[in-house]
Amino acid sequence: MNKSIFIVLAFSFILNSCVTDVTCTQTTYVKLTAGFYHVIPNDTTSLYTYVPFSVDSLTVQGLKFDSTTRQYHLVDSILYNKINSQSSINLPLNNFALQSKFKITFNTIVDTLSIYHTNINDYLSLECGCIKLHTIDTVIMTKHYIDSVKITNHNVNALNAENIRLFK
C-alpha cells in the first residue's frame, strides 16, 4: 500500500511542458522554372527533338507596372546578373497581380517574357504561415533571341518542376 502511494506521488510531479515551439521546416520557395532548349528536327521521322542548352551572360530583371505613371519600370533587385552556363532560370511570380513580366537579356539581345497567372492561397501551418501558388494561363514572349515558348506544367508550386520551355 505504502509503496503504491509512493509511486502515485512520484509520478504526480512528472508533468511535461505542453507546448512545443516548432520552427517551420517546410519549403516556402515558390518560383516558376523555365528551361532553355534547342529544337532539332528529325528529317526521317518529321519529329522534333528538344535538347537543353546553356546560355552565357544572362541577365534577368522584373518589370513592374506603375499604376500612376501607367508604365513598366525595372524592379530594383536583379534576379540573374550576367550569369554564364545557365540552362534554366527560376522566376518569382507576383503574388498580388495577375501578370508577371521579366526583361531577359541574352548577352546584348533583349527579350520580354510576360506570364499571365492566377494566385491561390496555400496555408501550410501556423509556424510556416501561408504561401501563394500560381496557375499559368498564358505566356507571351518577344522573339529577338528566343524563337518560341511552351507551357509544360501550369502549376507553379514549391516542387521546383519545369513550367515553361524557351526554345532557340
Next chain:
Amino acid sequence: MQRIFVYLSSFLICLSVITASAQKKKQIVLPPDSTKWLNGLTVHVDAASLIIPTFSSNVLYSSEGGIQLDLKHKIFPTLELGYGGANKLEADNSGFKTNGLFERIGVDFNLRKRKPDSKPTNNLFVAGVRLGMSHFNYNVTNVSVTDQYWGGTESLNFLNQSSTKIWYEFVVGVQVEVLKNFYMGWYIRNKNLISQDNPGAVAPWYIPGFGQNNGASWGFNYTLGYHFLSPKKNLMRNKIPNQTTNNQLKK
C-alpha cells in the same frame, strides 16, 4: 567415477523434488472466482489538466473527468468527457484560437495478478485503450503573405473553420485507494490521430483532448476519484450462495 556418481545422484534428487512439487501443484484445486461482475463505479476528475495553463504559458487550457465501471476487478470500461482549448500567438502576430468538447471511450485492464487465496485489492496497475473524438471550431488570424521580390503584403484570416478529429490512445496507469473509496492515480497516454488533414487545408494547430496537431502526442493525467459501491441488493445476492452452502454443511 565418484564425481559422476555425485553428479547423477544430485540430478536425480533435483528431478524428484521438481516432480513432487508439480504433483502437489496439480492437487491444488482453485476455488471458483466469487468476485461479482459489477463492483461499482468510480467517478474521477483530472487534476493535471488544471495546472496545464501554468506549464503552457496560458496558451492551453483543459479540464476533464470520467466514469469507470469495475467489472470483476479486472475489466474497467471507461467514458471520459472534457473541454479544452488553445489561444496561441506567434511572434509574427499570427494567431490560433479554439475551444471545444471532447470525449473518449475505452477500457482498462488490471495487470496485477491476484493470488488465489487473497482478497481483491483496490490498488490497480492498469493498461488500456481509448477511442477519442472532438468536433470543434477554430480561427486562424493575421497570417501574413509577403512578396519579397515584387513587394506587397497581405494579411489573411481563416475564421469559423470547423473540424472533427478521431484518435486512438494507449494508456498505462496506476490507481490507489488512499482513503476509503477515495482514489488517486496517474495515467500516461500515447495518442495517435486517425483522421489526417488534407494538403492545403487550413489545419488546426491544436485539437481539444488530443493536443498539438502533430499526428501523435503524449498526455498525462493525475486523477482524483471516488468509488461508488454497488447497490446493497447486489451485495446480498452475492452472499446468498455462501449461506446456503453453510446450511447444507450443518445438515
